[in-house]
Amino acid sequence: MQTQTLERMESDVRTYSRSFPVVFTKAVNARLTDEDGREYIDFLAGAGTLNYGHNNPELKQALVEYLSSDGIIHGLDFWTAAKRDYLETLEEVILKPRGLDYKIHLPGPTGTNAVEAAIRLARVAKGRHNIVSFTNGFHGVTMGALATTGNRKFREATGGVPTVGAAFVPFDGYLGDGTDTLDYFEKLLGDKSGGLDLPAAVIVETVQGEGGINVASTQWLQRLEGICRANDILLIIDDIQAGCGRTGKFFSFEHAGITPDIVTNSKSLSGLGLPFAHVLMRPELDKWKPGQYNGTFRGFNLAFVTAATAMRKYWSDDTFERDVQRKAGIVEERFTQLAGWISDKGHPASERGRGLMRGIDVGNGELADKITSKAFENGLVIETSGQDGEVVKCLCPLTIPDEDLLEGLDILERSIHEVLA
Ligand SMILES: *Cc1c(COP(=O)(O)O)cnc(C)c1O
Numbered sequence: 001m002q003t004q005t006l007e008r009m010e011s012d013v014r015t016y017s018r019s020f021p022v023v024f025t026k027a028v029n030a031r032l033t034d035e036d037g038r039e040y041i042d043f044l045a046g047a048g049t050l051n052y053g054h055n056n057p058e059l060k061q062a063l064v065e066y067l068s069s070d071g072i073i074h075g076l077d078f079w080t081a082a083k084r085d086y087l088e089t090l091e092e093v094i095l096k097p098r099g100l101d102y103k104i105h106l107p108g109p110t111g112t113n114a115v116e117a118a119i120r121l122a123r124v125a126k127g128r129h130n131i132v133s134f135t136n137g138f139h140g141v142t143m144g145a146l147a148t149t150g151n152r153k154f155r156e157a158t159g160g161v162p163t164v165g166a167a168f169v170p171f172d173g174y175l176g177d178g179t180d181t182l183d184y185f186e187k188l189l190g191d192k193s194g195g196l197d198l199p200a201a202v203i204v205e206t207v208q209g210e211g212g213i214n215v216a217s218t219q220w221l222q223r224l225e226g227i228c229r230a231n232d233i234l235l236i237i238d239d240i241q242a243g244c245g246r247t248g249k250f251f252s253f254e255h256a257g258i259t260p261d262i263v264t265n266s267k268s269l270s271g272l273g274l275p276f277a278h279v280l281m282r283p284e285l286d287k288w289k290p291g292q293y294n295g296t297f298r299g300f301n302l303a304f305v306t307a308a309t310a311m312r313k314y315w316s317d318d319t320f321e322r323d324v325q326r327k328a329g330i331v332e333e334r335f336t337q338l339a340g341w342i343s344d345k346g347h348p349a350s351e352r353g354r355g356l357m358r359g360i361d362v363g364n365g366e367l368a369d370k371i372t373s374k375a376f377e378n379g380l381v382i383e384t385s386g387q388d389g390e391v392v393k394c395l396c397p398l399t400i401p402d403e404d405l406l407e408g409l410d411i412l413e414r415s416i417h418e419v420l421a
Contacts, residue, residue, distance in 0.1 A: 001035045016044075019372065020381055027054035030400040030408070032381060041408040043382040043396045048209060048241040048357070051268035052310055053397040059272040062309040063302060071305070077106065077298040086304035093311045094250055100259065102280035105288070106299035109275035111240040111266035112140025115203070117293060118262045118279045119144055119165075122201035122234045125287045130197040132185070132233075134171035134204055136211030136387065139238050148203050150211065151387070167196055171208065172216040182223050189231050201234035201262070206252040206354075209241035212386025213352055213359035213393050221256035234261040234285070240277075241357070244268035245398050248325040248355030250315055255354065261285060269303070271310030276303035324398045327405060328355045331394055334409045335360050338416055345420045358394045365389035367419070374415035380408050 001023050010017075022034040030053060032040045045051070052059060067073075072080045087104060095102060107117040119131050133139065133148035140146065141154050147163035149155065155163060169188070170181035188194040206221060208214040216224075228235040237260040242252035244265065253260055262285065266277035275297075314320040335351040339360050342349035349362045362368050365388035372392060375382050385391050392412075396405060 016383075019383065020376055029053035029056070030397045030404045038379070040376070040379050040381045041396075041404050041411065043380060043394045043408050043412075045395050045397045046273055047267070047383070048246055048395045049267040049273050051244050051246060051398045052271045052314065053399040054273070056272060056310075056399065058313055059306040059309050062305050063272065066302065066305045072301050074297075075301060076296065080301055080304070082301045082304040082308075083299055086299075086308045089308040089311050093315050098251070098254065100280075101283060102263070103283045103286045105279040105281060105286075105293075107277060107279060107293065108295040109266075109277055109297050109300050109303070110140070111264070111277055112142045112145045113295070114240065114264040114266050114277035114279050115139045115145040115148070115238060116142055118236050118238075118264050118281075119148065119201065119203065120293065121279065121281060121285065121288065122236060122262060123165075125285045126200035126232075126234065128198060128200040129165050130199040131166045132169055132196075132199040132202045133166050134208075135168055135174050136171055136208050136214055137168075137203070137205060137238075138208065138210035139203060139205075139240075167199070171204075171211075171214055172220040173214060180220070180223075182220060182227060185224075186227050189227070198231070199233050201236050202228055203236040203238055205238050205242055206256065207242045207247060207357050209357065209393075209395075210385050212361065212391040213357060215352055215354050216256075218256040221253065221258055225256075225258040225260075228261075236260060236262040236264070238264050240264055240266045242354075244271075245314065245321065245324055246355055246357045246395070248321055248328055250321070252354070270300070270307050272303075272306040274300060274303040274306060276300050276307060320398070324356055327398070327400070327402070328353075328358070330402075330405060331356065331358050331396075331409070334413070335394070338413060342416060342420065347420070353394075356394065356396060356398055359385065359391040361386070361391045363390055368392050370419045371412075371416055374419050375412055378411045378415050378418075380411040380415070382408075382412065 024032050025035050026033040030042050032042050105117055107113040131148055136150050139148045147166040169185045174181050188196040206216050225235055237253045239252050261282050263280040270276035335358055339349040339351040347363055351360055368384040368390050372382050385393050
């Protein structure tokens with residue numbers, strides 16, 4: 001495999017190619033193939049971007065047909081038939097059955113674009129600057145979104161320019177089991193000397209992806225919603241990683257039965273891995289003036305086509321979501337066993353997650369890295385997350401065939417045994 005050009009020319013900022021230093025050529029569903037013809041099972045799936053697998057045949061077919069018919073590819077924010085179909089499908093298949101009424105803002109195509117737009121909108125709508133985010137939260141790396149991102153590695157990479165406009169409070173579980181961290185947030189809000197500027201909004205992930213698969217309990221999320229309502233604060237759910245079925249429901253907040261004021265989706269939204277993001281907002285929050293927030297790539301017509309196809313195929317009834325929950329049960333059971341086995345070897349470990357967003361916290365990043373490197377040698381692409389990379393996480397495609405899921409879990413188990421032999 002020839003990697004000299006890649007190593008010489010690509011900036012040192014590259015990351016995943018360090019963990020998986022091979023040249024990939026093809027991928028179908030949960031399997032990747034490298035240039036030497038070696039196959040890998042994919043438990044990373046674009047960090048949650050390929051919930052419907054690589055090259056999903058129906059999504060690809062819809063895209064090929066659209067391209068062959070000279071469908072509009074780029075049109076700024078023109079009205080197109082593809083956009084109309086996307087909006088209608090979103091309304092009929094996703095929003096209405098869930099009793100949700102949102103207007104849709106199509107910002108630039110990445111997650112951080114959606115977060116920037118969401119927090120900007122919250123500020124415009126409320127006329128306040130402060131956004132409260134949570135410890136270990138990850139919301140993207142452009143300046144506004146970065147201000148709400150906890151990870152020091154990203155925060156330090158601004159050349160010394162401070163990030164502004166956000167304040168952190170502890171996420172669920174941050175202070176250990178016996179403490180409800182919202183006691184602290186609620187107390188601050190009610191304290192005229194607490195030092196917290198009344199926020200325009202709170203931004204939160206229901207399950208923190210990059211932060212280490214930290215799961216907010218449904219009660220905590222419900223209480224957070226109540227605190228926001230009581231204090232005239234908007235609730236933004238960043239569902240960029242946990243959304244589109246990852247936790248077993250289309251929106252991750254459905255488990256808690258809450259209704260956010262603003263929602264961000266990206267990653268798996270296009271379904272095929274095309275760059276795409278949207279912001280959902282309660283209609284009365286749409287305080288934008290025409291053109292006040294813009295961008296050249298506002299809504300990507302190819303992604304409208306694949307996203308609408310994915311919604312119709314997977315979300316028209318509950319077959320898919322039940323299947324995700326069934327597979328999640330398999331992963332949860334195996335991860336619990338593995339965590340027990342690792343603990344028995346003297347490395348206290350624990351399993352956590354919701355749906356197919358699951359991880360094993362092995363206590364330190366070094367051990368987690370050894371496990372994921374060994375897994376890669378054994379044919380499994382799997383990554384870590386958490387502040388020290390201490391959580392080995394499974395984000396396999398939701399469409400993964402059972403054989404591949406079990407084989408991936410077997411490889412992980414064998415790799416853990418080899419590392420801790
Ligand atoms: C990935 C991610 C983002 C940022 O998305 P990009 O497309 O990388 O800008 C924001 N929030 C969450 C929860 C994410 O997982």
